[in-house]
Amino acid sequence: MAIKDYLRERFFPHMWCPGCGHGTVLNGMLRAIENLALEKNDIVMVSGIGCSARITGYVDFHTLHTIHGRALAFATGVKMSRPDLNLIVPMGDGDALAIGGNHFIHAARRNIDITAIIMNNRIYGMTGGQFSPLTGYGKMATTAPYANIDHAFDTVSLAISAGATFVARTTTYHVKQLTDIIQKAIQHKGFSVVEVLTQCPTYFGRKNKEGGAVEMLENYKNSTTPVGSQAGQVNPDLIERGIFVEKQMPEYCSEYSKIIQKAVKRK
Amino acid sequence: MKNDIKFVQGNEACVEAALYAGLDFFAGYPITPSTEIAEHMAVRLPQIGGKFLQMEDEIASLCAIIGASLTGNKVMTATSGPGFSLMQEALGYAIMAEIPCVIVNVQRGGPSTGLPTHASQGDINQARWGTHGDHGIIALTASSHQDLFDITIEAFNLAETYRTPVLLMLDEIIGHMRERLFVPKPGKIPLVSRLKTSVKQGVDYHPYLPREDGRLPMSDFGGVHRYNVTGLFHDMWGFPTDNPQIVHGLLRHLLDKINNNVHLIAKYKEYFLEDATTILVSYGSSARSALHLVKNRRNRGERLGLLELQTLWPFPYGIIREKCAHARHVIVVEMNMGQIVREVKIAVEDPEKVFLANRIDGGFITPTDIRNIIRLIQGKGV
Ligand SMILES: Cc1ncc(C[n+]2csc(CCOP(=O)(O)OP(=O)(O)O)c2C)c(N)n1
Ligand code: SF4
Numbered sequence: 001m002a003i004k005d006y007l008r009e010r011f012f013p014h015m016w017c018p019g020c021g022h023g024t025v026l027n028g029m030l031r032a033i034e035n036l037a038l039e040k041n042d043i044v045m046v047s048g049i050g051c052s053a054r055i056t057g058y059v060d061f062h063t064l065h066t067i068h069g070r071a072l073a074f075a076t077g078v079k080m081s082r083p084d085l086n087l088i089v090p091m092g093d094g095d096a097l098a099i100g101g102n103h104f105i106h107a108a109r110r111n112i113d114i115t116a117i118i119m120n121n122r123i124y125g126m127t128g129g130q131f132s133p134l135t136g137y138g139k140m141a142t143t144a145p146y147a148n149i150d151h152a153f154d155t156v157s158l159a160i161s162a163g164a165t166f167v168a169r170t171t172t173y174h175v176k177q178l179t180d181i182i183q184k185a186i187q188h189k190g191f192s193v194v195e196v197l198t199q200c201p202t203y204f205g206r207k208n209k210e211g212g213a214v215e216m217l218e219n220y221k222n223s224t225t226p227v228g229s230q231a232g233q234v235n236p237d238l239i240e241r242g243i244f245v246e247k248q249m250p251e252y253c254s255e256y257s258k259i260i261q262k263a264v265k266r267k
Numbered sequence: 268m269k270n271d272i273k274f275v276q277g278n279e280a281c282v283e284a285a286l287y288a289g290l291d292f293f294a295g296y297p298i299t300p301s302t303e304i305a306e307h308m309a310v311r312l313p314q315i316g317g318k319f320l321q322m323e324d325e326i327a328s329l330c331a332i333i334g335a336s337l338t339g340n341k342v343m344t345a346t347s348g349p350g351f352s353l354m355q356e357a358l359g360y361a362i363m364a365e366i367p368c369v370i371v372n373v374q375r376g377g378p379s380t381g382l383p384t385h386a387s388q389g390d391i392n393q394a395r396w397g398t399h400g401d402h403g404i405i406a407l408t409a410s411s412h413q414d415l416f417d418i419t420i421e422a423f424n425l426a427e428t429y430r431t432p433v434l435l436m437l438d439e440i441i442g443h444m445r446e447r448l449f450v451p452k453p454g455k456i457p458l459v460s461r462l463k464t465s466v467k468q469g470v471d472y473h474p475y476l477p478r479e480d481g482r483l484p485m486s487d488f489g490g491v492h493r494y495n496v497t498g499l500f501h502d503m504w505g506f507p508t509d510n511p512q513i514v515h516g517l518l519r520h521l522l523d524k525i526n527n528n529v530h531l532i533a534k535y536k537e538y539f540l541e542d543a544t545t546i547l548v549s550y551g552s553s554a555r556s557a558l559h560l561v562k563n564r565r566n567r568g569e570r571l572g573l574l575e576l577q578t579l580w581p582f583p584y585g586i587i588r589e590k591c592a593h594a595r596h597v598i599v600v601e602m603n604m605g606q607i608v609r610e611v612k613i614a615v616e617d618p619e620k621v622f623l624a625n626r627i628d629g630g631f632i633t634p635t636d637i638r639n640i641i642r643l644i645q646g647k648g649v
């Protein structure tokens with residue numbers, strides 16, 4: 001199927017700014033789905049609120065655009081009642097780790113078979129450039145006019161310690177890796193987390209003098225390195241990308257079906 | 268054969284009724300005095316192949332059941348005041364996206380953590396106006412376990428009929444008290460199942476285009492129709508819009524589908540109203556005391572009657588006006604600072620004849636409490 005067969009063209013043009021990285025994530029996601037030859041009827045995409053969350057409106061799957069931060073809780077309800085469906089949950093950094101941080105760690109802990117894609121632009125895009133839990137110390141935002149004193153989460157370590165069984169990071173510059181990783185994440189049975197560094201030239205870029213989309217992408221190329229690489233060991237300031245964890249653990253819906261078997265027997 | 272007469276807590280009666288109504292999915296977070304609902308669900312649901320989830324909080328609980336409802340399940344969550352406060356945003360979402368679900372609030376005293384193990388009916392106005400924005404809402408209650416059984420089933424039926432969340436506003440007394448419950452044979456009480464679309468695969472399905480009667484046939488998530496669901500104002504495809512005409516139409520639809528059907532939704536019970544000069548209006552556990560007093564005073568020849576409301580919202584103004592037309596005094600008995608009395612004053616022609624008999628100290632309002640207040644109102648002294 002061609003990429004455009006996954007889109008709801010009726011609802012275009014999209015609402016993203018020129019140069020926004022969110023469209024690249026959408027593209028990577030659709031290519032991954034195309035490579036896996038998944039049926040459109042078997043995919044449920046759930047999102048919260050944010051520029052990133054608007055992704056659900058544009059794709060021709062079962063789409064649930066919910067409330068800020070709670071997408072994983074809605075997705076948990078869908079998945080538990082229909083374990084046969086593929087659940088993909090694209091989230092903004094604020095959506096996933098500020099207001100939604102609690103749902104994120106608990107979904108990871110349960111190891112429920114959902115793919116969480118964190119579109120990390122280090123800013124609240126939709127509300128106009130306030131700092132997020134991933135903005136980082138010393139960065140500028142409309143609500144950090146004297147520079148941010150909040151430290152950032154490391155999404156990858158957070159996801160790993162919370163119990164996610166597939167954890168990866170990539171960027172909108174590395175589009176081939178983006179597709180490959182999302183593909184593996186969807187195939188993984190258990191809670192999978194993909195952090196995608198994605199540019200918001202409109203707010204993060206402008207506030208932090210990082211230039212436009214092209215410069216920001218260039219920066220993703222220069223400031224990242226494959227996980228475990230020599231370059232990373234020499235220069236710890238480089239951000240590692242790739243797959244950090246991929247392991248098999250009992251999945252939540254499968255575990256619950258065993259509960260049902262037990263309960264039915266004891267009745 | 269299993270005995271179908273049980274001696275149970277109200278919370279358990281609520282669980283049995285939900286299962287009778289066809290519940291498939293429950294998610295919740297423990298909180299007194301509703302916890303027994305979650306505990307019984309955890310035992311009973313998997314026995315019939317249903318799903319029970321303990322979520323990380325009440326927000327997640329409501330969100331999870333909304334997701335499950337979209338796949339075609341009958342769903343429920345249960346909580347008490349603090350959890351009910353947390354649920355307000357997701358409640359508005361279910362109203363806006365028109366997702367059937369049942370939310371139980373076994374009320375405790377408030378505000379805040381308040382009185383976890385005591386009786387109160389302080390969340391009645393929160394049920395009406397707790398979530399932001401104009402909206403219609405259905406809220407029900409009951410005063411005995413047998414009624415609670417019927418009303419819980421009614422909650423599921425209304426949720427399906429109107430595609431809306433339905434609130435079941437119980438209180439600590441009803442939730443924890445033990446009483447006899449007769450569980451009718453399956454099929455005895457009519458159940459409303461989900462109205463599914465008849466639109467075939469490949470034909471354009473408009474998830475948010477109401478039929479002429481206002482109802483919205485649904486297609487299950489995971490089924491043959493793919494569509495968008497959002498809490499933003501949306502068009503007939505479920506796609507966000509700020510077109511004034513569509514916004515106006517959707518808001519009217521959300522209000523009218525409930526407010527235009529009060530005559531179908533409103534449930535109440537009446538005792539000795541024909542010749543009553545003093546009418547008590549009450550609901551939930553307070554109505555038990557009110558009824559006790561009414562029966563007692565009737566034996567002594569006093570013309571006292573009781574109108575027990577089982578539907579709190581939409582408020583049955585017409586029924587109140589009609590039933591109370593000839594009463595000299597109308598006394599609303601409730602365990603709060605006067606939440607339903609306000610509506611009763613709006614409903615009747617002469618609001619000056621409406622009084623409040625309340626108790627707000629966490630104690631159960633007794634027949635003697637009510638009688639003393641009536642005597643004061645009637646100028647007889649205590
Ligand atoms: C309960 C609630 N609080 C606040 C908001 C306002 N709000 C909308 S989107 C957003 C942040 C979006 O940032 P992020 O999740 O990083 O997504 P992005 O727009 O950057 O893609 C906020 C704070 C809201 N919609 N709901
Ligand atoms: S504000 Fe930022 S995140 Fe939002 S669409 Fe524009 S560039 Fe993208």
Ligand SMILES: [Mg+2]
Pocket residue numbers: 092093094119120121122123124125132
């Ligand atoms: Mg962001």
